[in-house]
Amino acid sequence: MAPLLELRDVEAAYGSVKALHGVSLRVNEGEVVAVLGANGAGKTTTLRAVSGLVGYTGAIAFEGRTIARPSPERVARLGIAHVPEGRGIFSELSVDENLRLGAYVRRNGSWKDERARVTGYFPWFERRRGQQAGTLSGGEQQMLALGRALIGRPRLLLLDEPSLGLAPIVVREIFSIVTRLNEEEGLSVLVVEQNARLALRAAARAYVLEVGRVALEGPSDELARNESVRRSYLGY
Amino acid sequence: MPQSATDVADFAQQVVSGLSSGSIYASVALAIVIVYRSTGAVNFAQGEMATFTTFVAWTLVDHGLGYWGAFALTLLIAFAGGIVLERVLIRPVEDAPVLTVVILTIGLFIALNGLMNWIWSAQVRSFPPNRPFPTRTIDVGGVAISIQDIGIVAVTLALVFALYVLFQHTKVGLALRAAALDRDSSRLVGVRVGWMLALGWGLAAALGAVAGLFTAAAFPPLEPNMMRAVLIYAFAAAVLGGLTSPVGAVVGGLALGVTLNLLSAYVDFVGTQLRLPVALVLILGVLLVRPAGLFGRVAVRRV
Numbered sequence: 023m024a025p026l027l028e029l030r031d032v033e034a035a036y037g038s039v040k041a042l043h044g045v046s047l048r049v050n051e052g053e054v055v056a057v058l059g060a061n062g063a064g065k066t067t068t069l070r071a072v073s074g075l076v077g078y079t080g081a082i083a084f085e086g087r088t089i090a091r092p093s094p095e096r097v098a099r100l101g102i103a104h105v106p107e108g109r110g111i112f113s114e115l116s117v118d119e120n121l122r123l124g125a126y127v128r129r130n131g132s133w134k135d136e137r138a139r140v141t142g143y144f145p146w147f148e149r150r151r152g153q154q155a156g157t158l159s160g161g162e163q164q165m166l167a168l169g170r171a172l173i174g175r176p177r178l179l180l181l182d183e184p185s186l187g188l189a190p191i192v193v194r195e196i197f198s199i200v201t202r203l204n205e206e207e208g209l210s211v212l213v214v215e216q217n218a219r220l221a222l223r224a225a226a227r228a229y230v231l232e233v234g235r236v237a238l239e240g241p242s243d244e245l246a247r248n249e250s251v252r253r254s255y256l257g258y
Numbered sequence: 259m260p261q262s263a264t265d266v267a268d269f270a271q272q273v274v275s276g277l278s279s280g281s282i283y284a285s286v287a288l289a290i291v292i293v294y295r296s297t298g299a300v301n302f303a304q305g306e307m308a309t310f311t312t313f314v315a316w317t318l319v320d321h322g323l324g325y326w327g328a329f330a331l332t333l334l335i336a337f338a339g340g341i342v343l344e345r346v347l348i349r350p351v352e353d354a355p356v357l358t359v360v361i362l363t364i365g366l367f368i369a370l371n372g373l374m375n376w377i378w379s380a381q382v383r384s385f386p387p388n389r390p391f392p393t394r395t396i397d398v399g400g401v402a403i404s405i406q407d408i409g410i411v412a413v414t415l416a417l418v419f420a421l422y423v424l425f426q427h428t429k430v431g432l433a434l435r436a437a438a439l440d441r442d443s444s445r446l447v448g449v450r451v452g453w454m455l456a457l458g459w460g461l462a463a464a465l466g467a468v469a470g471l472f473t474a475a476a477f478p479p480l481e482p483n484m485m486r487a488v489l490i491y492a493f494a495a496a497v498l499g500g501l502t503s504p505v506g507a508v509v510g511g512l513a514l515g516v517t518l519n520l521l522s523a524y525v526d527f528v529g530t531q532l533r534l535p536v537a538l539v540l541i542l543g544v545l546l547v548r549p550a551g552l553f554g555r556v557a558v559r560r561v
Contacts, residue, residue: 073446098448110443112436123436126429127448170447 024086026051026210027072027102027178031080034064034071041067043234044080049178054204054211056221056242058255059231065214066107068231069180072212073097073104085177099127103176107183109167113156117147117166120155124170131175140169143199161192168196172203179203181213185220193217197224218255222246230255270401272523273516278407278476280515281414285469286485286492287499287507288418289462295502296438296458297348299359303366304492305485307343307463308470310370311336312480313378315471316385325386329471333464340463344456352452374482385480410472417468418508421461425504434458487534491518494537497544500554510552514540 025048034042042064049055059065071078074092081088084100094104103124111120121140125133141147144165150158155166164184171179181200185193197220203209215221222228222242230238230251238245245251286304293301301307311332318328347366351358391409395402425431436444437454444451473488474480495514499506514537521528521536528536544551 075442075446094442094445095448095450098446104446106443106446110440110446112439112443114439115432115435119432119435122429122432123444123447123449126433174447 023051024083025049026053026085027212028083029068029072029080030083032068032071032078032082033080034067034076034078036067036076041076041234042071042078045231045234045236047229047236047239049210049212052204052208052210053227054200054213054225056218056225056228057212057214057231058216058218058221058228058245058251060254061216062233063231064234065231066182067234069104069106069182069212069214072180073102075104075106098174101175101177102180103171103174103178104180105164105167105171105182105184107186109163111155111163111167111170113154113163115155116152117155117158118151120166120170121147121173124173126174128174136173136175140173143172143202144169161188161196164188164192164196165199168199172209177210179209179211181211181215183214183216185215185217193220200224218251222256267401268523269520271403272519274401274403274407274411276516276519277512278404278410278515279519280495280512281411282469282472282476282488282511283491283495283515284418284508284511285414285465285472286488287495287511288421288504289465289469290492290496291499291501291504291507292458292462292465294496296434296455297352297356297359299356299363300493301462302360302363302489303370304363304462304466305489306367306370306374306482307336307340308466308473308488309480309482309485310374310470311339311463311467312385312470312474312484313374313482315467316378316383316474316480319386325390329390332467332471336463336467337460340460341456343463344459348455348459349452352455371482378482382479382481384478385474390475406476410476414468414472417465421465422504424461430457490534491515491537494540494544497541498551500551503551503553506551506553 027049029045029047031044031046032042033040033044045064045068057065057068067076070076072082074094074097082092083089084102089097112123121137125136128136147169155163158166184196200211201224204211213221213225222245225242227240228242228245229236230245238248238251246256286308289304290300293299314335315328315332318331319325323331347362348359351362389406391406393406395404425435433444433449434454434457437449437451441451469488470485473484491514492511495510496507498514499510518533518536522530522533
C-alpha cells in the first residue's frame with residue numbers, strides 16, 4: 023500500500039539560501055512520525071513544503087498521488103491540516119470563529135457535530151467560545167490551533183513545534199491529546215519537535231534532519247538508543 | 259446654542275442634513291477601511307471609482323433605464339469592476355511594499371479621471387434628471403426634514419447593515435475577515451485569500467458607487483471631480499474611526515457630516531469655504547492625539 027504521505031528528494035530554498043537538500047520521508051496511514059533536528063536543520067521548511075507554503079522541487083505525494091501545483095488552499099482541501107510554528111491562530115477573532123475557519127473546507131458532517139467532537143478533547147472551548155483568541159494563554163492558543171486543525175477531520179496533521187514556549191505540564195497534555203487522537207481516530211501525524219524525548223515517545227518512527235538532509239531514520243525506540251541521537255538531542 | 263423653538267428646529271434640520279452628507283462620507287470611509295484592512299494600503303482612487311460608476315449610471319439612465327433600476331445595476335457593475343481592478347492591477351503587486359500599491363492607486367486615480375473626461379467630457383450634468391427622492395419635506399415635531407436626507411441616510415444605513423451581516427454572520431464574511439488578518443493562516447485553512455481581497459475591492463467599489471450616486475443627487479452637478487472633497491472627508495472620517503474599524507468609519511462619517519454642517523451654520527468664519535481645512539485639521543489632530551482613532555484597536559497578541 024502506498025504511504026499516506028511521501029516526500030521524494032524534496033529541495034526547497036528561501037531566495038538563494040537552500041533549506042532542504044533532498045529530503046525523502048514518508049508517513050503511513052495511522053502513524054505518528056516525528057522529525058527531529060537542530061535549529062535551521064529544515065524541519066519547519068519540510069512541513070511548509072508539504073502544505074505548499076514554500077515552493078520546492080522533487081515530489082510530494084499524498085494518498086499515492088503527486089500534489090500538482092501545490093498551494094496551501096489546495097493542500098488544505100486534500101485533507102492535510104497544518105498547525106504552523108507560532109500556532110497561526112487569528113488572535114483578533116473569537117475562539118468559535120477560529121474553529122469555524124478550521125471547518126472552512128469541510129465537506130461532510132455538520133459543523134455542530136464536529137465542534138462537539140473537538141470540544142470533547144478541549145472542554146474549555148465550550149465556556150469560552152466568545153473570547154478573543156489573542157487573550158488566551160500560550161497553551162490555550164496551541165490547543166485552539168490543534169482544535170481548529172481537527173475540526174475539518176483531516177487525514178493528516180502537520181504539527182510544528184507544539185511545545186515551543188509552553189510549560190512542561192501543558193506540553194504533556196498536548197502530546198497526550200495527540201496520542202489519543204492517533205489511537206481513537208486513527209489520525210496520522212507528522213510532528214516537528216525540538217523536544218526529542220517527548221517526540222520519540224509519541225512517535226512510532228522518526229527522522230533526524232541535519233542541514234537540510236535526512237541524517238538518520240528509524241523506529242523511535244531504536245533512535246532513542248542511538249549514541250549520536252542521545253548525545254545531540256536527548257542530552258545524556 | 260439654540261434658544262427659541264425656531265432655533266431648535268433649525269438646529270435639528272442642520273443635524274439631519276449633516277447626517278445625510280455624513281452617510282455619504284461614511285460609505286466612502288467604509289470602502290477605504292475595507293480595502294485598508296485587507297491590503298494595508300489606502301485606495302486613493304476610491305473617489306474616482308465612485309464618480310466613474312456614477313457616470314455609468316448616468317449612461318444607463320440616458321439609455322432609458324429608470325433611476326432605481328440603473329442604481330441597482332450600477333452597484334453590480336461597480337462590484338464586478340472592483341473585482342476586476344484588484345485582479346488585474348493590484349494582484350501583480352500583492353507582495354510588493356505598501357507604498358507600491360498606494361502609488362498604483364494614485365495612478366488609477368489619474369487614469370480614471372482622464373478616462374471620465376475623455377468619455378463623458380468635462381461638461382456639467384445634472385443627475386439624476388429628476389430627483390430620486392421627493393423634494394418635499396415632512397414635519398417631525400415642528401422640524402421640517404427633507405425626504406431626500408432621510409432617504410440617503412436610510413439607504414446608506416441599510417447597505418451598511420447588509421455589509422455588517424455579511425461580514426459578521428456568513429461564512430464568506432468570516433473568510434474575508436480572516437484573509438485581512440493573516441494571509442498565511444487563512445490559506446492554511448483553505449481560504450482563497452486572493453479572491454477574498456478581490457471581493458473586498460468589489461464590495462468597496464459598490465459602496466463607493468452608492469456614495470457617488472448620492473453625491474451627484476445631493477450636491478449636483480455630476481462632473482469628473484465631484485468626489486474630490488468627499489474623498490478628503492472620507493479620509494478624515496476613516497482616520498477618526500481608526501482606519502481599521504468599519505464601525506469607526508461609519509460613526510466617524512456621520513459625526514463628521516454633522517460637525518461640519520453645524521460649524522458651517524453656526525460658526526461664521528467657517529461657512530462653506532473652510533469645510534475642507536476643518537477636515538484636514540481633524541485628520542492631523544486625530545493622528546497626533548490618538549493615532550489609533552476612536553475605534554481602532556491595538557492588536558492584543560501573545561507570543
